[in-house]
Amino acid sequence: MRAIVLAEGAPYAPAPLSASHPLPPPSPDTTLVTIHAAALNHRDVWIRKGLYPKIVPGSVLGSDCAGTDESGRRVLINPSVNWASDPRAPENPDIYGMLGLLPLPGTLAEQVRVPSRLVHPVPSHLDFVHAAALPLAGLTAYRAVVTRGEVKPGDKVLITGIGGGVAIFALQFARALGATVIVTSSDDSKIARAVKLGAAAGINYKNLDWRKAIGAHGPFDVVIDGAGGEGVAVYIKSMRPGGNLVVYGSTAGSEVPLQIPIVFLKNINIKGSTMGNEAEFKSMLELVSKHEIVPIVSSIVDGLERAEGAFDMMKNGNQFGKLVIRVHEKHHL
Amino acid sequence: MRAIVLAEGAPYAPAPLSASHPLPPPSPDTTLVTIHAAALNHRDVWIRKGLYPKIVPGSVLGSDCAGTDESGRRVLINPSVNWASDPRAPENPDIYGMLGLLPLPGTLAEQVRVPSRLVHPVPSHLDFVHAAALPLAGLTAYRAVVTRGEVKPGDKVLITGIGGGVAIFALQFARALGATVIVTSSDDSKIARAVKLGAAAGINYKNLDWRKAIGAHGPFDVVIDGAGGEGVAVYIKSMRPGGNLVVYGSTAGSEVPLQIPIVFLKNINIKGSTMGNEAEFKSMLELVSKHEIVPIVSSIVDGLERAEGAFDMMKNGNQFGKLVIRVHEKHHL
Structure with a gap:
């Protein structure tokens, strides 16, 4: 063959x-x-x-x-x-x-x-x-949003780097679960497409005031991040106490400086996430079918x-x- | 008065x-x-x-x-x-x-x-x-070990900086829950006292080979850390996939470099932890009473x-x- x-x-x-x-x-x-x-x-x-x-x-x-x-x-x-x-x-x-x-x-x-x-x-x-x-991007996004992010109806969720397969599924899944979603991108046209898919707003991280913009849209219950880099510290500042920062990639930088005091004072969770297991795959298919996600x-x-x-x-x-x-x-x- | x-x-x-x-x-x-x-x-x-x-x-x-x-x-x-x-x-x-x-x-x-x-x-x-x-150290340790660390019978737990109030309670609680506990200290006499309290072993982090020693005692299901500093990267390397690193202080350094790829590839959880809530305080008293912890x-x-x-x-x-x-x-x- x-x-x-x-x-x-x-x-x-x-x-x-x-x-x-x-x-x-x-x-x-x-x-x-x-x-x-x-x-x-x-x-x-x-x-x-x-x-x-x-x-x-x-x-x-x-x-x-x-x-x-x-x-x-x-x-x-x-x-x-x-x-x-x-x-x-x-x-x-x-x-x-x-x-x-x-x-x-x-x-x-x-x-x-x-x-x-x-x-x-x-x-x-x-x-x-x-x-x-x-399959692969959907499973990765499902684990990030549902198992690791624990996104619930009414949550405010930040999804970084919209455009990649995982980030788009994360947007679709979080919206299906009843969350309000803010996205980031370096490309305004991707932000516009994300808004058509249900994002409430988007932040272009090439703009000088992107840190302020993220803070202004918070506090976030959950952040789904595949980029790493200098954004991580900004996301943690913008999260509510007890929030979940799910990291599934580091395309913008593998090593980031982490401020330990804000992590413990706010009871923050930083959760690494990969693709998921068989149970998560089945649940992902059910979510896709129930909400007819394309x-x-x-x-x-x-x-x-x-x-x-x-x-x-x-x-x-x-x-x-x-x-x-x-x-x-x-x-x- | x-x-x-x-x-x-x-x-x-x-x-x-x-x-x-x-x-x-x-x-x-x-x-x-x-x-x-x-x-x-x-x-x-x-x-x-x-x-x-x-x-x-x-x-x-x-x-x-x-x-x-x-x-x-x-x-x-x-x-x-x-x-x-x-x-x-x-x-x-x-x-x-x-x-x-x-x-x-x-x-x-x-x-x-x-x-x-x-x-x-x-x-x-x-x-x-x-x-x-x-009260305060016991509650902080209870939240770190039970709620955030999710320590279970048979788990291998690393507790850093033994000697402080929270770390000692964490040792006592983790032992009461049936975990194997390894401790670290800069003082061999504190390690000896921890071993008398039930620690399986101790690592003096002033020794040149402390990183290797931590790796050799792993993989750890849970790490309870009040120090931060350069140890954090070592702990993450020594953890099993899906393990919990609970941080409740940063006496050895507030800003640490975090390698994002190992965090996501291993599905690591980094969980900030403070003192706890009223429900945790009651559960802590029950644990202390049940095991007659002094x-x-x-x-x-x-x-x-x-x-x-x-x-x-x-x-x-x-x-x-x-x-x-x-x-x-x-x-x-």
């Missing part, structure tokens, strides 16, 4: 499309999924750059897809493997993993075989393209042979929403 | 003992407590140094005491005023406060009148001196007229346990 396979050699070797990747062999308690659409995540770019320690050339890339199982049922796949239900962290970090990194198969392919417990029906209001956009897709690329263009878009990083690759049936087998 | 009253004038004005402080006037829903023993906390020193923003000369100092109510019942007082039961933070920060800072009366006096809901029976296994040592008293000073010596000991900061002042009955009224 055709598949996007991590090349041997230097980081970011070109032309990762393999025309003759072996079909996944049958094994018990697994389901073969024929993929109709797959989505990219930043991690796929980082893997190609060699930034993941356990990277193995020959891995099929990709964590997200939607397609059909052997009985023709429309399905998508939970990319979080071997994390059942512990809300704190994977039960056994040694066997925990994610689709798209050997020994776990990836989704940028015509077919993938995965443990059957990871296969779920596509929410009925979604087509394959939008369903493919959901993932925001930035671009659709037609065919695995055009995947390199999608990778380029992902590297440029200016999209609002997910990048989806249609996988055409004519190429199956 | 006699009382230790914050003097007018420069920070740390001497001779704060007033011989003729007015008796607390009667008011509804309050209880008059005749004080038999009172305890010092670092905050009393900080208040005298002028480090509390709302400080008012004329305040009676002190947050801790044990004595008798008007019917002769042995009682102690919850120093946490107007924080009922919200586990996150005080319900209304504007009216929240602590004994020992105007408009709330202090306990370094012969009598104090407080809202009756704050008055609780002394656990039957404790005398006045040991009961007086319990507060560790470092020194007993005989009479309010010798309080200045107790303040000097507190400033020097080398005690293991609480400093208690006996308040003699002959001086009442």
